[in-house]
């Protein structure tokens with residue numbers, strides 16, 4: 001399988017290359033040269049597989065030429081062996097139409113574990129064939145950080161520098177990062193928003209001062225391997241609900257557009273998806289883009305769903321590229337325009353293409369709390385605020401009867417106890433596997449929201465490339 005950049009001006013790479021590269025050297029994002037697809041019969045044959053078997057079946061076409069099936073199987077067994085539920089991503093029925101896909105049974109209690117447990121193993125596997133060292137630079141609004149750190153802490157030949165916006169993640173999220181004391185883990189709190197942190201990370205990939213001396217790697221969803229691993233659970237859920245004979249809709253709490261893009265990939269691969277409902281909080285740039293064509297970023301508003309407090313959604317570029325006829329030069333120009341103005345309009349082809357599969361809803365703070373209260377009162381389920389946004393959107397979107405709607409439950413409620421308690425009166429407890437989180441000492445470095453300060457800190461602490 002070959003991978004191409006959305007901006008058409010970076011070398012084509014194989015799976016190993018894109019996994020280690022993260023962002024393309026032209027600032028674009030890598031995508032498979034063409035979508036692999038399964039027939040209805042092949043999808044039917046997947047029913048009854050274990051999660052690991054299914055993961056191998058779905059991901060094999062993407063890793064062709066870089067990993068054998070048995071290597072992929074071993075890596076998946078290690079990654080998913082650490083999940084607290086045997087089904088890895090169990091499905092829970094709420095009522096006659098609505099279901100929750102619980103993605104929070106991994107070590108750090110959010111859907112990010114599904115991909116980042118695997119990505120840690122992939123990095124180690126590929127690096128073991130070289131003398132090289134990987135310097136991971138990541139940005140987090142709360143969940144990617146802890147999942148990535150858990151995935152790579154203590155692994156040889158890897159350092160991780162994780163930037164989070166100071167004071168804008170929950171206490172549990174912050175402690176899950178800052179109480180990991182492995183020598184290769186470096187937490188940085190920056191002044192500013194997640195968008196500021198993400199912009200610094202992207203700049204590092206195209207800064208010759210960094211790329212000349214360090215092999216910079218990505219754990220954010222700009223890294224294709226992240227999305228690939230997330231495609232699997234769309235198959236897992238749809239198969240349980242009757243695919244390929246029955247269509248299924250998904251509602252996806254959305255920030256950086258990675259999770260819902262994985263759903264788009266599943267549809268491209270032949271999974272019968274009726275609709276992908278993009279659920280945003282009041283940071284609603286994606287909702288505006290899909291409903292009116294206006295993709296313009298304002299300031300980030302802090303909410304009770306901090307992991308979705310994002311305005312510039314990296315993976316939207318992948319969708320625009322695919323919908324607009326895969327014209328890399330046009331996307332490069334469109335994205336350069338957006339980077340200069342923080343505003344752009346979708347083309348007619350992009351809007352029409354998106355409307356065939358996507359719907360979107362904006363869920364404000366009151367509606368988020370109402371959804372948490374409704375799920376508790378009517379279904380006995382305690383949801384985290386991000387999942388509640390997905391459920392509120394699912395119930396609003398008006399999907400036809402007979403079509404099951406699956407809301408992605410992206411985080412465990414105990415990561416956001418204050419918001420959950422305010423809405424439901426219940427203070428969810430942290431599962432035992434998180435351990436003595438509140439007893440452990442926190443370590444992190446606070447830096448100004450200034451690219452040079454962050455870059456100098458990383459240069460001081462990172463290991464140079466071989």
Ligand SMILES: Cc1ncc(COP(=O)(O)O)c(C=O)c1O
Pocket residue numbers: 110111142143144221253254255256257258259260307308386387410411
């Ligand atoms: C709990 C939670 N829900 C939803 C999202 C949004 O997912 P995405 O950024 O892939 O759109 C995030 C962050 O990414 C998250 O941490």
Ligand SMILES: N[C@@H](CCOP(=O)(O)O)C(=O)O
Pocket residue numbers: 139140141142143144145194219220221222255256258307308314
């Ligand atoms: N919500 C994320 C933001 C980063 O998104 P990613 O999926 O691109 O890593 C977080 O929790 O950090």
